[in-house]
Amino acid sequence: MSDTPVSVPSGSAASVPDPSGLVVVAARPAVARARRRPPVGVLVAAGWLLVVLLTALILPLLPGCDPLRGDFTHPSAAPGPGHWFGTDANGRDLLYRTAAGARASFAVAALTVAVGLLVGGALGVAAGWFGGWTDRVIGFAADLLMSVPTLILVMIVVSLRGPGLPLIGCLIGAFTVPAFMRISRASVLSLTERGFVQAARMIGTSPLRILRREIVPHMAPVAVTFAFTATTIAIVAEGALSFLGFSLPPPAPTWGGIIAEGRTTLGSAPWISMVPATVLCLTVLAFNYLGEHLRSGAPTARTESTR
Amino acid sequence: MSARLLRRASLRVARAAAVLFTVALGAAALPRLMPGSPALAALGPGATPEQVAAYNDRVGMDENVLAALWQWLTDAVHGDLGRSLLNDVPVATELGDRIPVTLELFLTAQIVALAVAVPVALRSAWKPGGVFDRVATTGAFVVTAAPGFVLGLLLIYVAAVQMRVLPATGWVRFTDDPVENLRHLVLPALTLGLTEAAVFTRTLRVQLMDTLDQPYIAAARGRGMSTRRLLTRRALRPSSLPLVTLVGLGIGTSLGGSVLVETLFAVPGIGSLVATAIAGRDFPVLRAVIVVSAAGVVAATLAVDLLYRRLDPRIADARR
Amino acid sequence: MTPPHIPVLDVRSLHTHIHTAGGPLHVLHGVSLTIDAGECLGVVGESGSGKSVLARTVLGVHGRTVRVENTGRVLLHGDDLLDIDPRQRRRRLGGGITMVHQDPMTSLNPVVRVVDQVTESLTNRTRMGRRERLRVATELLAAVDVPDPERRARAYPHELSGGLRQRVGIAAALAGDPALLLADEPTTALDVTVQRTVLDLMDRHRAARGLATLLITHDIGLLYGRAERIAVMYAGRIVETGPTEAVTGRPVHPYTVALLRSVPRVTGELRRVLPTIPGSPPDLALPIAGCPFAPRCERASAVCGTAPPPRVDVGEGHSAHCHHPVGRETTSTTASVVVPKPASAATGTVVEEAAP
Numbered sequence: 001m002s003d004t005p006v007s008v009p010s011g012s013a014a015s016v017p018d019p020s021g022l023v024v025v026a027a028r029p030a031v032a033r034a035r036r037r038p039p040v041g042v043l044v045a046a047g048w049l050l051v052v053l054l055t056a057l058i059l060p061l062l063p064g065c066d067p068l069r070g071d072f073t074h075p076s077a078a079p080g081p082g083h084w085f086g087t088d089a090n091g092r093d094l095l096y097r098t099a100a101g102a103r104a105s106f107a108v109a110a111l112t113v114a115v116g117l118l119v120g121g122a123l124g125v126a127a128g129w130f131g132g133w134t135d136r137v138i139g140f141a142a143d144l145l146m147s148v149p150t151l152i153l154v155m156i157v158v159s160l161r162g163p164g165l166p167l168i169g170c171l172i173g174a175f176t177v178p179a180f181m182r183i184s185r186a187s188v189l190s191l192t193e194r195g196f197v198q199a200a201r202m203i204g205t206s207p208l209r210i211l212r213r214e215i216v217p218h219m220a221p222v223a224v225t226f227a228f229t230a231t232t233i234a235i236v237a238e239g240a241l242s243f244l245g246f247s248l249p250p251p252a253p254t255w256g257g258i259i260a261e262g263r264t265t266l267g268s269a270p271w272i273s274m275v276p277a278t279v280l281c282l283t284v285l286a287f288n289y290l291g292e293h294l295r296s297g298a299p300t301a302r303t304e305s306t307r
Numbered sequence: 308m309s310a311r312l313l314r315r316a317s318l319r320v321a322r323a324a325a326v327l328f329t330v331a332l333g334a335a336a337l338p339r340l341m342p343g344s345p346a347l348a349a350l351g352p353g354a355t356p357e358q359v360a361a362y363n364d365r366v367g368m369d370e371n372v373l374a375a376l377w378q379w380l381t382d383a384v385h386g387d388l389g390r391s392l393l394n395d396v397p398v399a400t401e402l403g404d405r406i407p408v409t410l411e412l413f414l415t416a417q418i419v420a421l422a423v424a425v426p427v428a429l430r431s432a433w434k435p436g437g438v439f440d441r442v443a444t445t446g447a448f449v450v451t452a453a454p455g456f457v458l459g460l461l462l463i464y465v466a467a468v469q470m471r472v473l474p475a476t477g478w479v480r481f482t483d484d485p486v487e488n489l490r491h492l493v494l495p496a497l498t499l500g501l502t503e504a505a506v507f508t509r510t511l512r513v514q515l516m517d518t519l520d521q522p523y524i525a526a527a528r529g530r531g532m533s534t535r536r537l538l539t540r541r542a543l544r545p546s547s548l549p550l551v552t553l554v555g556l557g558i559g560t561s562l563g564g565s566v567l568v569e570t571l572f573a574v575p576g577i578g579s580l581v582a583t584a585i586a587g588r589d590f591p592v593l594r595a596v597i598v599v600s601a602a603g604v605v606a607a608t609l610a611v612d613l614l615y616r617r618l619d620p621r622i623a624d625a626r627r
Numbered sequence: 628m629t630p631p632h633i634p635v636l637d638v639r640s641l642h643t644h645i646h647t648a649g650g651p652l653h654v655l656h657g658v659s660l661t662i663d664a665g666e667c668l669g670v671v672g673e674s675g676s677g678k679s680v681l682a683r684t685v686l687g688v689h690g691r692t693v694r695v696e697n698t699g700r701v702l703l704h705g706d707d708l709l710d711i712d713p714r715q716r717r718r719r720l721g722g723g724i725t726m727v728h729q730d731p732m733t734s735l736n737p738v739v740r741v742v743d744q745v746t747e748s749l750t751n752r753t754r755m756g757r758r759e760r761l762r763v764a765t766e767l768l769a770a771v772d773v774p775d776p777e778r779r780a781r782a783y784p785h786e787l788s789g790g791l792r793q794r795v796g797i798a799a800a801l802a803g804d805p806a807l808l809l810a811d812e813p814t815t816a817l818d819v820t821v822q823r824t825v826l827d828l829m830d831r832h833r834a835a836r837g838l839a840t841l842l843i844t845h846d847i848g849l850l851y852g853r854a855e856r857i858a859v860m861y862a863g864r865i866v867e868t869g870p871t872e873a874v875t876g877r878p879v880h881p882y883t884v885a886l887l888r889s890v891p892r893v894t895g896e897l898r899r900v901l902p903t904i905p906g907s908p909p910d911l912a913l914p915i916a917g918c919p920f921a922p923r924c925e926r927a928s929a930v931c932g933t934a935p936p937p938r939v940d941v942g943e944g945h946s947a948h949c950h951h952p953v954g955r956e957t958t959s960t961t962a963s964v965v966v967p968k969p970a971s972a973a974t975g976t977v978v979e980e981a982a983p
Contacts, residue, residue, distance in 0.1 A: 140325070147326050147604040148333075148597060151563030152581055156593060159585050160341045236454040240567055243456045244582065259460065266460070267468045274464075277457045285452035292448075435692065519691050523736040526728050528688045530747045530799065531720035545738045619738050620783040 042293050045286035052283055056102035067092060067100040067253045079271055086271040088261060094275045097253040101276060104165055104247065104254045105235045111169025112176060112234035113227050119173070120180025121223065125215060127181065128188030142178035150175045151240060158246045168247060172237045176230045183226055187219035228291025232284045239280055255280045319612070323605045330601040334594040335376040338366045349392070349588055365392065366590040379594070389591035393583070398595045401580065408478065409569070409576035412495055413561050417554065419500030424507035429538045431508070432515035443508065450505035455564055459498035459571045466494060476573040495572040499564055503557060510553055514546040544618060551618065555611035559604035562596070633705045634661040635806050635839035636685065641699035643684050652911040654680045656863040662807070665837040669854030669871070671847045671886065675908050677863035678843045682809040685841070686726050687716055703807065721748030725800040726809040727829070730816040731792035735784035741795055742780040748803030767798040771828055790821035794828065801832060807839045815845070826853060848890040851875065856944070859883045862909050862919035869945025877954065879939060879947040882920045918950060926951045
């Protein structure tokens, strides 16, 4: 998925061709069912995310947990007592570095989802509501965004404007806009077709009220589900960018950056790359799993096979 | 029929042309995105006004964007895409050199992905919930969670560092040594292909399960068709539309992926060219790559549309 | 002694369970029937009565994810289809048994040309060249009265009208020169105007080829003059069976009576409102102690809820399973005052206890 960082939600490939109203209908009872008895997988996934999040928030604040301080007596130490996750070539503790790297990843992901959800959602509602030329112009803009090599463009802009998490988050977010847009547009259109919106308009409900009472609740389940996919897209894209050296500059820890640093010592100290790589993969896996669970009401393997 | 079809087709082409034009315009404006003077940043503070003017001329900063774009487009039509700022090689030559490498990598990856995904999805969808299906679904789910650079690193670790059977990085041209070319191809192609295979499998499986529940499949079984024939001759084609979309989109996004994989495996294709160009602010190269890549996406979209019509005759008729 | 007569299809006390997430459904409950060459047996019942399951069980093709368990025997020319290995069984499909499906819109593959679907029964067993396939398909389509058959053979299903598609479905069924044709509501999805011609077409081929036919329908009126015999199904059981004239003229089972009452007639008094049968068929997941029709039956008594109804033979191969067969009472005919009485009070003879 690294090669398609922001254009297509490949994790949700099944619903890509048509994120229509049908998906919404399917998603609702699923959410209700999930609430009753969360399966073990969901608890594990949510638990993992909680652990990573809390570690990322708290650990770098603790004294003696500086991700930048090198323990020169133990360079490239294997995981063990003292350094649970081992140390890198400069003797910096990998647990602290990975925890600090999670901050960058989560910050970018949060920004991505916010930008995608707000901008994409608003544009989609506008396109579906006004139709006609508004729809066409917005659709053209989405086409445009999908036809440029996203990762490369982000790299170019970052290299020209200088690295920074807000910029990266907004850029990746911008590239998830088309997908969010299509979801909200389809949602508005399906409501319009079913006459809800006309009926509300006819009895004189204000557009804002219709938006709040009808449209937003209707699109929320699909949009939230896709937000999980967007989160993984952002984490993977940030990882790719920092791996290539287009995120925060070196001493600052990022997952991709640490993985890249470990490449040269893959033979002698594989843990330098593997620790952040494993955390990254497990985090993406957990987000995917939760998103999948929301989408279908149960983990992939089982739901998709019942019919 | 044909008048409407023609109108539709021309609308599509016009839209594609508009997209391409806008992308080219954006690419032409890239140097202006840089704060300050790109010329001074590139040439150093001691640059003479003549040097600055020459630089601005090469990156199209000395006139307005539209004029620069027009100049570039007319040159491009004559096969002149400008020269690289880094090594002064004509961009067209550089692209001609590197596109075959990236294309070989990309096509091999697609073949790997389809060769894995189609049989796995067929078998998985035939007995959903069975042991094979559960293993395959879980496997695909896990693989999708591994970004390309992690998967690639893992492959290097296993095949090159631990087992020492394949070269970790580097490239040998097919024309120089076919065997070495293949040996260098395996890991990067697997990296790109396995991730795609997982996505393809998931998509195809879902669609296949829907198809296999259709009455016409039961009807074919009722005429004594073997399972193998049923799956490959009757179920695969009506299930393949989303897969075709994915493969088409893959062409568009492949460039981003090739930057990662080619950097990781030191493959001298378009991707590593882009990585160098970005680092060196080589605007003529970047501009050409962006436009060529967008043209690839546009062409792929049109090709997907055409393929849709061939795969499902109803689409061609319904859109009449 | 003459050799024993072997019917084309001989089903003997077939029980079928379908396993669902909510537990097994007992969808066929001791079904027995026979069909001779050239004969048409009409199977009538509401949706959910098990008539389609019956056809699919005989064919041996259920939905891909449906888990089925059968007991009893399904004999095709004396060979038990439930007993032979799947490969042997598949060999009989297309050749020995074929099926005409309900909806020609969904039972033809939309992306496969008509020629390849019509010749499927043959190409599944032998290789055929392109030209050969087209020739055979054209012949088959001509035989089912498809105009301009060669052009139609090259077409895709969506390019044909509903009536033509069902003719294609019939041609595909006839391609392998089968002995037994299962027709599952072959005209339900068609326009009324083409229903008759499609049925006539099937009749013509049945006569010409000596085809044994199982014609499934929910419309008992459709069977007049077409089916030699009728089997009325309810809740997975055959509740009444016999020659068409006998079953439609002198129905014995209250359910058959109700079915016949809901058929519009051209002769006789004009009824503004066709009577319907109140209630709905029983839940097959639950065991049924007595007669499955009892809750909806206007003649039901206490015994109907507890004891399985006995088989009542009323002559000439006409029989039913009922505690209170119609027209066999000694006392009142008014439904509301029917009192429980022993089955022997009926003029028909009780031959045996009904199937469990």
